[in-house]
Amino acid sequence: QVQLVESGGGLVQAGGSLRLSCAASGRTFSMNAMGWGRQAPGKEREFVAAISWSAVTLYYADSVKGRFTISRDNAKNTVYLQMNSLKPEDTAVYYCALKVRPSGFTEQGKYDYWGQGTQVTVSS
Numbered sequence: 001q002v003q004l005v006e007s008g009g010g011l012v013q014a015g016g017s018l019r020l021s022c023a024a025s026g027r028t029f030s031m032n033a034m035g036w037g038r039q040a041p042g043k044e045r046e047f048v049a050a051i052s053w054s055a056v057t058l059y060y061a062d063s064v065k066g067r068f069t070i071s072r073d074n075a076k077n078t079v080y081l082q083m084n085s086l087k088p089e090d091t092a093v094y095y096c097a098l099k100v101r102p103s104g105f106t107e108q109g110k111y112d113y114w115g116q117g118t119q120v121t122v123s124s
Contacts, residue, residue: 002026002113004096009118012086016122020081022096022115033099034072034079035059037108038092038120045095047108049081059106064090086122093117 008020020036035050049070050059058070069082079096097111104110 002028002098004098004113004115006094006096006115006118009094009120011121011123014086014088014122014124016086017082017084018086018120020083020094020096020118020120022079022081024077024079024096024098028077028098033057033105035097035099035108035111036070036079036081036094037097037111037114038090038094039117040089040092043092045108046092047106050105051079052105057105083120086120088122088124091120091122093119 003026004022004024006022012018031053033050033052037045037047039045048061048064049068051070051072067085072079095117096115098113100112101110
């Protein structure tokens with residue numbers, strides 16, 4: 001079993017920054033991709049970023065490209081999401097995810113474990 005715990009969410013003004021963290025524990029696997037998804041009220045979950053175990057391969061949704069940066073520290077089993085130039089439309093619950101299966105790097109449906117989420121609210 002894998003546990004993912006997100007932290008770092010909060011309230012920020014438009015144009016501001018936040019850094020989310022996700023700590024993985026339990027039966028964590030090596031060589032796993034990890035990612036971040038978000039869900040705004042009344043909307044489907046959107047997969048916004050992913051990072052391979054080696055951090056060589058990255059993925060960003062068009063909606064966050066150039067503003068968000070995903071990174072990881074494998075020694076700490078932690079993945080980060082640096083969010084800059086935040087907009088009110090970035091307001092959502094942000095979820096961390098871990099993928100066990102080898103395929104589907106950019107497909108949130110292929111990620112096997114999800115955290116409980118952390119709220120990010122961007123005021124205008």
